[in-house]
Amino acid sequence: MSFQVFGIPVSRGVAIGRAVLVASSRVDVAHYFVDEADIPEETKRALRARDEVARELETLKQELPDDAPQELAALLDVHLMLLHDEALIDATKQWIVERHYNAEWALSAQLEVLARQFDEMEDDYLRERKADLEQVVERLLAALSSDAQGAQLGAASIVQRDFDGEDPLLLVAADVAPADMLQFKKSVFQGFITDIGGKTSHTAIVARSMDIPAVVGTREASRLIRQDDWVIIDGDVGAVIVNPSPIMLEEYRFRQRQSELERARLTRLRHTPAVTLDGERIELHANIEMPADATAAVAAGATGVGLFRSEFLFMNRGGDLPSEEEQFQAYKAAVEAMGGMPVTIRTVDVGADKPLDRMTANELRHEHVLNPAMGLRAIRWSLAEPAMFRQQLRAIYRASAFGKLRLLIPMVAHLAEIRQIQETIRRVKQQLADAGQAFTDIELGVMVEIPAAAVMLPLLLPHVDFISIGTNDLIQYTLAIDRADEAVAHLYDPWHPAVLQLISTSIAQARTAGKSVSVCGEMAGDVAFTDVLLAMGLRSFSMHPSQIPAVKQRVLRADAGRLAQALPMVLQAEDPEKAAQLAFATPGRAQ
Ligand code: PEP
Numbered sequence: 001m002s003f004q005v006f007g008i009p010v011s012r013g014v015a016i017g018r019a020v021l022v023a024s025s026r027v028d029v030a031h032y033f034v035d036e037a038d039i040p041e042e043t044k045r046a047l048r049a050r051d052e053v054a055r056e057l058e059t060l061k062q063e064l065p066d067d068a069p070q071e072l073a074a075l076l077d078v079h080l081m082l083l084h085d086e087a088l089i090d091a092t093k094q095w096i097v098e099r100h101y102n103a104e105w106a107l108s109a110q111l112e113v114l115a116r117q118f119d120e121m122e123d124d125y126l127r128e129r130k131a132d133l134e135q136v137v138e139r140l141l142a143a144l145s146s147d148a149q150g151a152q153l154g155a156a157s158i159v160q161r162d163f164d165g166e167d168p169l170l171l172v173a174a175d176v177a178p179a180d181m182l183q184f185k186k187s188v189f190q191g192f193i194t195d196i197g198g199k200t201s202h203t204a205i206v207a208r209s210m211d212i213p214a215v216v217g218t219r220e221a222s223r224l225i226r227q228d229d230w231v232i233i234d235g236d237v238g239a240v241i242v243n244p245s246p247i248m249l250e251e252y253r254f255r256q257r258q259s260e261l262e263r264a265r266l267t268r269l270r271h272t273p274a275v276t277l278d279g280e281r282i283e284l285h286a287n288i289e290m291p292a293d294a295t296a297a298v299a300a301g302a303t304g305v306g307l308f309r310s311e312f313l314f315m316n317r318g319g320d321l322p323s324e325e326e327q328f329q330a331y332k333a334a335v336e337a338m339g340g341m342p343v344t345i346r347t348v349d350v351g352a353d354k355p356l357d358r359m360t361a362n363e364l365r366h367e368h369v370l371n372p373a374m375g376l377r378a379i380r381w382s383l384a385e386p387a388m389f390r391q392q393l394r395a396i397y398r399a400s401a402f403g404k405l406r407l408l409i410p411m412v413a414h415l416a417e418i419r420q421i422q423e424t425i426r427r428v429k430q431q432l433a434d435a436g437q438a439f440t441d442i443e444l445g446v447m448v449e450i451p452a453a454a455v456m457l458p459l460l461l462p463h464v465d466f467i468s469i470g471t472n473d474l475i476q477y478t479l480a481i482d483r484a485d486e487a488v489a490h491l492y493d494p495w496h497p498a499v500l501q502l503i504s505t506s507i508a509q510a511r512t513a514g515k516s517v518s519v520c521g522e523m524a525g526d527v528a529f530t531d532v533l534l535a536m537g538l539r540s541f542s543m544h545p546s547q548i549p550a551v552k553q554r555v556l557r558a559d560a561g562r563l564a565q566a567l568p569m570v571l572q573a574e575d576p577e578k579a580a581q582l583a584f585a586t587p588g589r590a591q
């Protein structure tokens with residue numbers, strides 16, 4: 001049966017493929033594809049695991065003390081029956097043979113299928129057997145892990161592999177931690193659907209950086225969509241169409257081809273300098289999460305990196321922090337890949353919806369920290385861990401010997417923080433000098449993403465070389481809207497007059513002070529805001545590499561002087577979005 005689920009569109013385009021439910025942390029297994037030639041061995045692994053668990057259960061049964069309650073023996077019988085049911089192992093084999101899933105993935109896929117069947121049962125007794133099935137599968141997974149070559153890959157590891165003629169795969173999950181999204185970057189998935197999340201949650205940001213269609217905040221997609229269902233993701237409007245009709249499929253395939261053509265057309269702008277009609281040169285920089293992303297940045301025509309979110313180097317390490325040497329190599333790799341163009345490294349910004357481990361924002365919110373977005377995150381965490389902070393600064397300063405680096409500090413709200421940072425920098429430079437390490441001076445910038453920083457900017461500006469406006473958090477804190485919470489996503493409004501006022505005055509004050517200013521939040525990469533940001537006097541934008549061509553096209557068609565004249569009308573309007581459409585409209589230009 002065909003049906004639709006709606007959510008928040010976070011990454012544009014159309015994806016069509018089969019659903020892969022990576023549903024719950026209960027199924028904490030590696031996902032990877034096995035080669036055709038290895039399929040017989042992989043099915044044997046599944047059978048070996050079954051035999052091992054059968055032996056385990058039989059032994060447990062035999063060793064039950066005579067006075068053990070009868071229910072225990074009966075329970076073990078139920079487990080044995082489930083284990084030998086063809087709906088489990090035979091169907092698991094089918095996932096391996098037909099879809100090339102590794103045994104763990106195949107087993108967890110089949111668990112999802114069966115768990116749903118149990119959920120739908122009328123009979124209470126039978127419905128409750130789901131827990132038994134889960135226990136049996138857990139035993140099987142444990143047995144598999146003892147001979148798994150892929151177990152060490154971790155829960156989210158899905159290794160890239162070309163499958164000519166295979167159906168594309170779309171990931172469906174209740175929630176995905178940013179750390180897992182990072183793993184998915186190397187994966188086969190061509191689209192994402194999650195129940196949780198907002199437009200600028202970090203899960204959405206990483207999905208966008210992968211440049212594949214994504215819809216978040218659907219609330220129930222992972223419950224409604226079944227393993228292997230055919231699904232269309234319409235990342236432009238936030239719709240998910242499950243089991244589409246042939247006509248729908250045809251229509252969306254057509255749209256998919258159109259958007260590919262449009263992308264190909266835009267990439268031709270790659271070497272065109274971003275200059276407005278009235279001759280203003282605009283810097284279009286890239287936001288990256290890993291040094292390897294710099295390649296995509298250069299390919300997209302970025303003229304620098306405006307935001308290297310260094311915290312992603314700190315994730316997926318089981319609590320360990322990256323060493324100074326490892327960080328140095330990463331920063332050096334990024335700066336070298338950019339070939340002389342500037343690279344802005346932001347010091348670690350963990351916390352809120354970016355925990356170090358695989359915890360999702362939702363788990364964090366409900367189980368661990370009272371109010372993570374307002375807690376010990378970003379520079380607050382760095383200053384609370386001075387040794388860790390010095391280590392990161394040393395790595396950054398050492399990398400400065402290999403190219404043009406800039407240092408950006410997240411979540412600054414107090415002058416005292418800047419003083420502490422400067423003192424730490426002075427110490428770090430002294431340490432490096434004493435050790436004979438090469439480094440150069442680096443410009444120091446702060447993110448303007450807490451309203452307090454925007455309001456007191458004239459006091460902060462004399463102490464820094466540049467500012468970067470983080471609109472994602474600035475909107476979150478100005479409007480008191482959790483950026484990762486789909487329940488209030490409709491109130492997360494970049495067009496809110498208060499938000500526009502703060503951005504506009506920050507840009508103006510930085511320019512007046514002769515300090516460079518850029519915007520690196522998601523607004524910078526959204527063409528809906530290019531005109532208004534240009535009108536405010538912004539000349540440096542930082543965004544995901546994939547967004548650069550479209551923003552550049554917008555810049556090439558803009559007259560910055562004319563836009564600036566229309567700005568007061570927009571800033572004073574009750575509905576700035578509508579006012580902008582009218583005020584910035586160019587006769588004859590399609591908006
Ligand atoms: C922002 O807040 O706008 C920003 C760029 O930082 P992050 O999204 O990583 O919090």
Ligand code: MG
Binds near residue numbers: 410449470472473
């Ligand atoms: Mg931020």
